[in-house]
Amino acid sequence: MAIIQAMDGRKRLDLNLLVTLEALLAEQNVTRAASRLHLSQPAVSAQLARLRQMFDDPLLLPVQRGMTPTAKALDLLAPLRQALDQVRATIATHQHFDPAKAELVVHIACTDYLQAAAVQSLALRLRRDAPGVRLGVRNLDVPQLENQMMRGEVDLALMTAHTAPSGLRSRPLFRERYLLAGRQGHPVLREGLSVEEFALLEHVVVSLRGGNFVTAVDHALEAMGYGRRVVLSAASFLTVPDILKESDFVALVPSRLLKGRRSAGLICISPPFPVEGFDVSMVWHERSHGHPAQRWVRDAVVQLLAEELLAQ
Numbered sequence: 001m002a003i004i005q006a007m008d009g010r011k012r013l014d015l016n017l018l019v020t021l022e023a024l025l026a027e028q029n030v031t032r033a034a035s036r037l038h039l040s041q042p043a044v045s046a047q048l049a050r051l052r053q054m055f056d057d058p059l060l061l062p063v064q065r066g067m068t069p070t071a072k073a074l075d076l077l078a079p080l081r082q083a084l085d086q087v088r089a090t091i092a093t094h095q096h097f098d099p100a101k102a103e104l105v106v107h108i109a110c111t112d113y114l115q116a117a118a119v120q121s122l123a124l125r126l127r128r129d130a131p132g133v134r135l136g137v138r139n140l141d142v143p144q145l146e147n148q149m150m151r152g153e154v155d156l157a158l159m160t161a162h163t164a165p166s167g168l169r170s171r172p173l174f175r176e177r178y179l180l181a182g183r184q185g186h187p188v189l190r191e192g193l194s195v196e197e198f199a200l201l202e203h204v205v206v207s208l209r210g211g212n213f214v215t216a217v218d219h220a221l222e223a224m225g226y227g228r229r230v231v232l233s234a235a236s237f238l239t240v241p242d243i244l245k246e247s248d249f250v251a252l253v254p255s256r257l258l259k260g261r262r263s264a265g266l267i268c269i270s271p272p273f274p275v276e277g278f279d280v281s282m283v284w285h286e287r288s289h290g291h292p293a294q295r296w297v298r299d300a301v302v303q304l305l306a307e308e309l310l311a312q
Helices: 002-008 015-027 030-037 041-055 071-092 112-129 142-150 195-200 216-223 237-245 292-311
Strands: 060-062 067-069 104-110 133-139 156-160 169-176 178-183 202-206 229-234 250-254 266-269 278-284
Touching (some): 015 030, 015 041, 067 071, 104 112, 104 292, 156 292, 169 292, 178 237, 202 237, 229 237, 237 250, 278 292
Parallel strands (some): 104 156, 202 229
Antiparallel strands (some): 060 067, 169 278, 178 250, 178 266
């Protein structure tokens, strides 16, 4: 309403200016906003001048690389997106998207854990419902993600919520928890394991950066007066179940990796003390937000994970 009132008060309601403002706030660069809007840079600069006059605020200030939004611009961003999303949703209802006939490639970035926990199931679902939609999966590179999405190299990312770049759109997917896993017949591992017994076991940890033997679990144990022996720091969760089956090692493993055949030959129990889990979100760029096919794929991810949660 604040946006409409500001424009209505001058009797010049121009939705094109709102679209330009949204692009400028998303790109924080006049040249990129112009490219996204298929306009010339002078045209976007002229519209920015009108927006500044309309809202009586600079809205975007020049910095060394691009522009930075003012406090007022940041306040406008959420209601602006909401208003334009409602308009787009109305238009989208008249756009027909048939997944059975669609031909496109969707590029997804995520860790190997999420490739196993979510993307494998998504690939099978797409093959059934949208056989012309192909998935290109790449490793998640958080520092480069926003630029990759801006260039169209990545359409969708699955990642822990707190690491998602603030300039991207996101939607929560699920909360993951850890289970303590070891081989069937392990001489110590059982329900009711004490914290002291846990600390005395030989542990495998996962360090995505490689070689780190200390995690948040060790800090929690230290606060309780315990320390544990970490005998292996692995680079991926995917190798851990096989390592556990061939040894007396144990590991805290995300529960979604211990479903079906991956849990065969393993004992999986709750840790003997609270271990903080993590939230997983779906992240995408403004440039693909209104695309009917991309929107359908995002909805398919949400539906698939909801079905899996109900089946547990």
